[in-house]
Amino acid sequence: MTSNRPQITILIANLPAERDRRVIRECLSLEAAGYDVTVIAPRGNKDLKVLPGSRGTRLRPYPIVVYGSGVLSFVAEFAWSFLCIAVRLIAEILAGRAHAVQVCNPPDIYWPLALLVRALGRPWVFDHHDLSPEVYVTRSGGAPNRIVLAVLKWQERLTLRTASAVFSTNESFRDHAVRQGIPADRVTVVRNGPALAEIRRPAEDLAEPSQAPHRLVYLGVLGPQDNVEGAVLAAGELTRLRGRDDWRLIIAGDGESLPALHKLVAERGLGDVVEFAGWLDGPAVDDLLRHATVAIQPDLPTTMNDLSTMAKTVEYLGRGVPVVAADLTETRRTADAAAVYVPTGAPEEFARAVNDLFDDEARRRRMRETGLSRFTELLSWEHQARRYVAVWNRLLKRRGPRIVIPAQRTAPAGRTAENGRRPAEPAVSE
Numbered sequence: 001m002t003s004n005r006p007q008i009t010i011l012i013a014n015l016p017a018e019r020d021r022r023v024i025r026e027c028l029s030l031e032a033a034g035y036d037v038t039v040i041a042p043r044g045n046k047d048l049k050v051l052p053g054s055r056g057t058r059l060r061p062y063p064i065v066v067y068g069s070g071v072l073s074f075v076a077e078f079a080w081s082f083l084c085i086a087v088r089l090i091a092e093i094l095a096g097r098a099h100a101v102q103v104c105n106p107p108d109i110y111w112p113l114a115l116l117v118r119a120l121g122r123p124w125v126f127d128h129h130d131l132s133p134e135v136y137v138t139r140s141g142g143a144p145n146r147i148v149l150a151v152l153k154w155q156e157r158l159t160l161r162t163a164s165a166v167f168s169t170n171e172s173f174r175d176h177a178v179r180q181g182i183p184a185d186r187v188t189v190v191r192n193g194p195a196l197a198e199i200r201r202p203a204e205d206l207a208e209p210s211q212a213p214h215r216l217v218y219l220g221v222l223g224p225q226d227n228v229e230g231a232v233l234a235a236g237e238l239t240r241l242r243g244r245d246d247w248r249l250i251i252a253g254d255g256e257s258l259p260a261l262h263k264l265v266a267e268r269g270l271g272d273v274v275e276f277a278g279w280l281d282g283p284a285v286d287d288l289l290r291h292a293t294v295a296i297q298p299d300l301p302t303t304m305n306d307l308s309t310m311a312k313t314v315e316y317l318g319r320g321v322p323v324v325a326a327d328l329t330e331t332r333r334t335a336d337a338a339a340v341y342v343p344t345g346a347p348e349e350f351a352r353a354v355n356d357l358f359d360d361e362a363r364r365r366r367m368r369e370t371g372l373s374r375f376t377e378l379l380s381w382e383h384q385a386r387r388y389v390a391v392w393n394r395l396l397k398r399r400g401p402r403i404v405i406p407a408q409r410t411a412p413a414g415r416t417a418e419n420g421r422r423p424a425e426p427a428v429s430e
Contacts, residue, residue, distance in 0.1 A: 005034055006100070007099050008100050009092050013078070017059055022104075030392065037054075071148060100392070101117050101123070102124075111159050118164065125392075125395070131307060139224055161182065167189075167190045167388065190384045191379060191384050193315065196380045198286065218231045222256070237348050241355045294322050297339075301345060313334050322357055338371035
């Protein structure tokens with residue numbers, strides 16, 4: 001039985017829906033604006049039928065039977081995902097749902113489905129999470145296979161050009177889409193980041209966290225491209241600058257680099273100053289960052305990182321945590337004076353910057369105020385949701401209600417969901 005409300009189907013290929021905080025926020029925003037939503041994504045928690053925190057967003061999961069680690073296995077994984085998504089999407093269309101479709105990358109392989117959906121006269125929207133060719137270059141150590149890279153660029157171009165509209169996570173992504181020939185009026189910037197309602201922030205929260213020792217925090221995905229080992233090596237440098245007694249590095253997240261990070265901590269003898277918190281749900285993230293002294297964004301200055309907005313950085317700013325990061329274009333646009341920027345992202349640069357901030361409470365307070373102000377006035381999901389829903393209202397020719405963004409309800413805590421080996425950044429290149 002179908003609803004009288006317009007129905008949007010969202011497609012995800014790289015992680016379970018309940019792990020993707022951006023998609024959760026999008027679903028909540030669509031529900032608040034009067035839409036019904038279905039999400040087709042890899043299976044995570046087998047017991048979930050409705051997206052956690054939502055009013056009634058339907059989950060149509062599919063099993064993952066192969067994981068990509070090399071070119072051929074990635075091809076097999078994405079071919080399987082394409083088949084599963086295509087079958088479920090066609091079923092949604094035949095059932096009278098899927099009045100419009102949103103696809104989230106990576107990968108950029110679903111443009112044939114875009115041709116089908118648009119041939120039926122329905123909108124197809126591309127939510128551009130990652131620059132897939134640049135991610136591949138980074139993961140290949142800067143020595144990509146030319147044929148693979150050319151194919152990825154071709155797939156990205158087709159994905160952009162077959163979309164009725166494109167959501168870009170920042171201005172650099174928007175500029176990239178326009179350079180690919182997409183009309184500027186079809187590209188809308190919708191940034192990543194939490195809603196104000198997700199953050200518990202009393203009026204006195206500008207005060208410096210009072211507990212000792214200092215907490216240096218990394219929050220996010222633990223993948224090869226995220227350079228979390230740089231944060232661990234910076235911790236080693238920090239032990240030489242100020243000893244081990246008054247600070248800790250807390251790494252919160254999960255991903256394929258986790259075993260290597262545990263090994264690195266053991267080899268460097270850093271077990272007393274580096275803690276692994278695992279994958280945290282929304283309230284646990286909020287609690288961790290509310291008590292952080294400084295946050296680290298260890299992403300190195302690659303082309304991909306220079307053009308990407310790290311979702312973890314917006315999470316940091318939303319709690320007023322001063323940030324130490326490499327000097328990247330979109331990081332500066334996001335954090336401005338709420339961050340200290342180092343030239344190359346070398347561990348010793350991070351260590352010196354963190355050490356200086358630990359000893360400068362007045363500067364931390366100024367950065368804290370700046371971060372909270374930027375989040376409240378520019379970066380919070382409330383600002384993004386208005387643009388996001390406005391695009392859907394235009395595409396589906398609806399006059400939408402005033403957009404009110406409900407707070408996410410608490411989802412079950414835990415690490416990566418079953419079969420969910422690539423958790424989203426809280427909330428990607430992002």
